[in-house]
Amino acid sequence: MSHTAHIPSHRKPRRSASKIALRAGVAGGVLSTLAVAGASGPAFAAEPVTETIEMPTITADLSTQVAQSADATQQAANSYALQAEQDLAVAKAAKQAKADQALAEKKAEAKKKAEAEAKRKAEEARASRSTERTTLSTASAASKVAAPASGSVASVIAFLKAQLGDAYVMGGTGPNSWDCSGLTQAAFAQAGVSLPRVSQDQSTAGTPVSLDNLQVGDLLYWGAAGSAYHVGVYIGNGQYLDAANPSKGVVIQDLSGYPATGAVRVL
Known part of the structure; x- marks a missing residue:
């Protein structure tokens, strides 16, 4: 015991049992509340977020990139269309060239045949003149x-x-x-x-x-x-x-x- 305990003015008053119980109850309630809050924390975390999230603003660079992409797509489409037209033109030109070549070969063949026929007739005419000259030579004695x-x-x-x-x-x-x-x-x-x-x-x-x-x-x-x-x-x-x-x-x-x-x- 303290050396001042026998002095009434220096002795701490004893707490009553009811106050101790009340404080114990409050403390227990607080702890229970914290325990409940701790246990329900994950449930509250699963609740949908009600905050508004601001979406990023489309900047001028992004707009330019989109426009450039659209232009590139259009240019590619135009390029494919042009290539298709060129391929068709090449095919038509090849077909026409083939037809022209066939016609030229046909004309050349006809010309060749005509030249051969003309040559044959010329040879026949020369042969006829040669025969006529031979007859002339044999008949020269009787010419007068x-x-x-x-x-x-x-x-x-x-x-x-x-x-x-x-x-x-x-x-x-x-x-x-x-x-x-x-x-x-x-x-x-x-x-x-x-x-x-x-x-x-x-x-x-x-x-x-x-x-x-x-x-x-x-x-x-x-x-x-x-x-x-x-x-x-x-x-x-x-x-x-x-x-x-x-x-x-x-x-x-x-x-x-x-x-x-x-x-x-x-x-």
């Missing part, structure tokens, strides 16, 4: 033929008129196609006169006569004597009969339309 004592002009004219309408064919000697000298040679053969085969030599066969003094049956020629390129026979009244050309054939024509260069008399 005098008029025989006998012979009939009428038979010559009759033969010529019988051939009217026949075709003209270079190198033709009958019976249905003639060239100019082939017809006159065959006609004068009817009167027993053997003329050379070609017009060049026929133009110097017999006696030269003036064109102002022609008689029926005189042999007419065009071109110089000895190098004439055409012959016919005078039939009177300013007309002559000849194997003219491929378009006319054997016909009667007027001297006024195509005057002869000269004439020879073989009958």
Whole structure:
């Protein structure tokens, strides 16, 4: 015991039991409340948040990025469309080029065939002229033929008129196609006169006569004597009969339309 405990004024008063109980009850209540609050803390944490959260504001940079992205997308779409158009144009051009090439090849083939045909005809014409020259060479000894004592002009004219309408064919000697000298040679053969085969030599066969003094049956020629390129026979009244050309054939024509260069008399 304290050395001052026997002094009443220095002794602490004893607390009453009721106050101690009250304080104990308050303290217990507080502790209980804290315990309940602690136990219910997680439940309260699960409650939805009622605070307003402010969203970030779209800045100018973000707007620019969005616009640029849209532009890039549009440019890509335009690029794809342009590429598609270019691919279509290339395909059309290739198709047209193929068609043009086929047409060019077809024309080239046709030209080649035409050239081959022209060459063949030229070779045939050369062969015909060569044959004519050979015949001329073998008949050169008889190229100068005098008029025989006998012979009939009428038979010559009759033969010529019988051939009217026949075709003209270079190198033709009958019976249905003639060239100019082939017809006159065959006609004068009817009167027993053997003329050379070609017009060049026929133009110097017999006696030269003036064109102002022609008689029926005189042999007419065009071109110089000895190098004439055409012959016919005078039939009177300013007309002559000849194997003219491929378009006319054997016909009667007027001297006024195509005057002869000269004439020879073989009958």
